[in-house]
Amino acid sequence: MAYKTRLLATALIAVSSAFPALADDDKIIVGFATAESGFMEAYDKPAQDAAMIRIDEINAAGGLLGKQIEVIKADTKTDRAEGAKAGLTVIDGGADLVVVSCDYDFGSPAALAAEDAGKISFFLCAESVKAGIQGVGPHSFSASVLAAVQGATMAEWAYNKKGARNFYRLLDTWTEYNKGICDGFDWMLPKLKDAKLVGQDTFKNEDASIAAQISRIKALPQEPDAIMLCTMMPGAVSAVKQIRAAGINAPILNGSSMDGSYWLSAVPDLTNFYVPVQGSIYGDDPNPDVSKFNAAYKAKTGSDPSSQYAYPGYVMIDVWAKAVERAGTTDADAVVAELEKMKNEPTIFGPRTFSAELHHQNTTKYEIIEVKDGKPGVVDSWTISEPVPLEALLK
Amino acid sequence: MLQIVFDALTLGSLYALGALGIALIFGVMRLVNFAHGDVIAFCVFALLWPSVDAVAIVFAGNLPWYLLIPFVVLVGAGLSVLCEIVVFRRFRDASPATMMIASFALGFVIRYFLLMLFTSRPKSISLLPALSQPVEIFGARLPLLQLITIVTTLLVLAGLTIFLRRTRFGLEMRAAAENFAMARMLGVRANRVIMLAFALSGALAGAIALIFGSQTGTADIQMGAAIMLMAFIATVIGGLGSLGGAVLAGFLLGAASVVMQVVLPVDARPFRDAFVYGAVILVLLFRPQGLLVARGTKERV
């Protein structure tokens, strides 16, 4: 009877793939409450594939604490209410680690459900400071780097390496991520001697045309030395294309979300365009392990990563597994304590630090990708001179 | 100053073409077609080969322009007519609310169909790259595309006007838009006129797809939605059933948006849309029937 009821319940809730496994001492369960459909799928899938690579590696090497890692999944359908359900589903399935969607807004309902149940949650690649203690609770982490670090990195690098002094700031008010990049830029700019903001404007990602914003840049007495463009796909491509079509050739600085060559065909022969990345997908990363990972990724999915956003998934399982190993248990509080002890913990994709105040990266080493004549490649690497302080992040 | 005029005209052109596509169908069957935005998106995706990879596999997009343009326009017209035959024909006698929800459901189907074939990741395409060059005109430096957008829109408007004023089809459509039942009693074939309206509307969606696609360089399943909304509003404040009103209101909305972007201080600029929509409410309060009222149009919503 109990079995029947459970079967009925399972049928009704439509758990994807796995039937809820009973709490089983022989294995450790990682639950993915991520988007398998809807628009977040495009962002969650690569990171999740990367996470699976690390899980397979661990299992092949004998498992974690001598147990195999098993994976269960529930689809959030890129919907917040569904996200909460997906979170509850994997928790009911016995997940020791709840992995949630890449974006804070879409991942938080599941993360809050995990926090409620006293489980560790990890955002696949969210870059808002809220993806962690500040927006979920003490058991929540993000595997990526704060958006503000990206803006700050680009500002400082362009100042030092490109001699940029006159900056222009163009913000797409669509998401917190975009604002985060510009926040980091705003924090860094006053620290750069002689650097100044010659103008700023906003637009909306879905704007059919940003002609008015571009006219404002062109009305400046002289073209700025660099344009800090805080935006993301799909509007970003349109913005870059329109800026170049209007004959503005100043360097354009961006966040990591513009990494990838898949969109470059839209702006033929794009030049003077820069993005910070955690690792290069173009096969030219100074760290050979990155290229090795790329090969493993290709073997698993059939293609190279399309952007750097696959990498945090790998990092996530990597640091979590290390913490579990050190704690000797999957108990949430013990693992959190081990994670918070990590200071510049080396990973393939740069060092990671967690503390009792911040479960996110407020500084890291970034590779700088330059797009030149339509070809992207690593040109430099940069670490900001000081971490972005919590006050600047919470402003 | 001249720059602002051009910017306003560029944005207004897109809205005007969109509004026309909605007004044409509204005129003949009192249907507010919420699927219009998805038809626009479909036209852009028709250039790509279905694939779930991040990199777009360009298919028809590589055609030379003299084939590309008719291709996209025909795809739009074809899909639109298909919608009419398969779906809307069954809703001739339904209430406007029912038709509206049906059109929304249809748009939903088209959107998720695209999503299944192409995933949700926006795809980049280089459409008519030659147009991304700047040109000098009256001392203002403009992207060639901006100029072409405006000229195209004016040509489309002129062409449509001639079509409606000088041809028998046009005459029947105008009569049907004004009083559909009466036109039928005079032997005007309902199905043909409605199909023609859908074909024209779809062709306009194709035109928007081309302009928008070459402007943004992106194919995104959501891309039609923003234009569709503005176009819908333009259709209403222009005076439902009035094609001229729809075009006028489309340009006005474009102008309002650009002017607000220019005059508002930087802190208030994110609130631009709130001001634009506030203006829409004001216009509606003072001219509830729209700017240009089509005589004899009976409201049935």
Added chain:
Amino acid sequence: MSLLDVSDIVIRYGRLTAVRGVSFSLNEGDILFITGPNGAGKSSLLRAIAGVTPIVGGSISLDGKSLAGLAPEDIARLGLSMVPEGRHVFGSLSVEENLLVGTGMHVGKNGWRARVASDLEAVYDTFPILRERRNGQAGLLSGGQQQMLVIGRALMTNPRLIAIDEPSLGLAPNITDQVYERLMALRAQRGLTLLIVEQSSTRAVMTGGRMVLMRGGQIVLEGDAREVGTGDQIQAAYFGYEDH
């Protein structure tokens, strides 16, 4: 064989029955008035004949061909032109454009261009005011002019039968006289068959022809207009003094 045969038709709106079992027939060149008080079902009857309102019982045939299931435009193409109540000119179209809307059915036939041009001339000859205003907006015409326009427009389809709903509604008596005068002249010239709905029988009596009187969705009186259209009998029938 008669041109129009209406046999035992029933029309319902929801649970409300508007016409219950009406039959009549009309020969080529005939003139028939349908009269009766408001709500008698006259307009419904006319709309059913034109294919606008569906019938739930009975049959209608034109020239021996059943009209069941035909769309209004198909019926118009068979030669039945309907002039509904309230005139319905296409206000934003010009007068001439209004006249041309109904000529689509001739397109492609042998020599149709010349035919349309001569039809147009004929209408202008019948209603000279329309020629004067040919390029003006139809919505700006006076009521009488609009009535002439819709009749002219109906003629442009080259119909065998014209069905007119209340041609005198809202018109001054002398204008109505003019309209009727033209209609009678057309009937004489072209052998046109006329089906006219009017509330009162006055016109029918003045003009002559056959007349039926409807009340409560049924025909309560029929005969030659000049015979039955006057006197106590029609009074009683009109106001329903006697029970049927």
Added chain:
Amino acid sequence: MSNATTVDTHALDSDKIAVRQPSRFSLAGRTIWTPLLLSLLLVAIAVITFMIGSRPFNQTVIDVFVRVILVVGLYVFIGNSGVMSFGHIAFTCLGAYAAAWLTINPAMKKISLPGLPEWLLATKLPYWQAAVLASLFAGVMALIFGRVLMRLSGIAASIATFAVLAMINAIYSNWESVTGATSSVVGIPIVRTIWPYMIAAVVAVFIAWAHAISRSGLALRAARDEPTAAAASGVDIPRERLVAFAVSGAIMGLGGALMAHSVGVVTPDTFYLGLTFTTLSMLVVGGMGSLSGGVIGVVLLSALIQALRWLEAGVPIGDSTFAIPKGLQEIALGIIMIVILALRPTGLMGNREVTLFRKKTK
């Protein structure tokens, strides 16, 4: 006969007879079965869910109850007035944020929403008190907007309501210090038991019913079916519409507050076109002319969605699993909606209400 076209199914329905003043009490007695039966349905769903005891399913049903509230809210205005509104989700947004303001821990509020007035920053209420206040706030805002908008009718009114939604969305998406702009507002206490949602849904159903049989509701429906006659007999249409607008705004606000507590985060884009169309579709598919239509539309469409998800996830048939491809669920949902509307243009329920005595309704 001249208005034969407008003599349609509504011509003689019970509403009109009611307007001719029967006793209010007998009307209530005659129609009370509708809210009772609908509530019974909701209670039954809640009890079954409780007995199954699955947390994800519990969450699913909570969602259904929230939607019931929203769709009932829509019905109060759209159903009774016949005016399509694309803007009601604006009041859901107002309600959700108001609930957030009232329930978030003051310490957290000071950091994330520093622009709130001092007294609000210091307030922390239990969720049910907050929900009542949020609902009142949304109702008052609806009253204010309604005073301006209700002068309009037809599609102009529809667009104006949409403009209100777009305005509120633009403001809430950018007012950094008060709404947190586009970022999620967090720290809203999450309520995961099903009973408060069920109670709120039942309350919404009864409010809608009480409004429908009130003098104002009856007059409004008379005006919907025969505007000329109603205006001639002294019905002040804008005023009756305003009453319905405010009542429905308050119900939408209640729904918004509960929505906030069901997920624990609010963002402005939750309360925009997606939710607008989902709820409108449920109302129209159910039958926008009746309260039962709204409730049954939500329950049936939600069940359909769940069934399709279940198929998408795979159903074991014998030894093999049958599953429809990913993404097909939405396509199927759209097609099914179109088919339902094509077959039943006035929705599943048409203009009828569920009741025990079939004679009393048609």
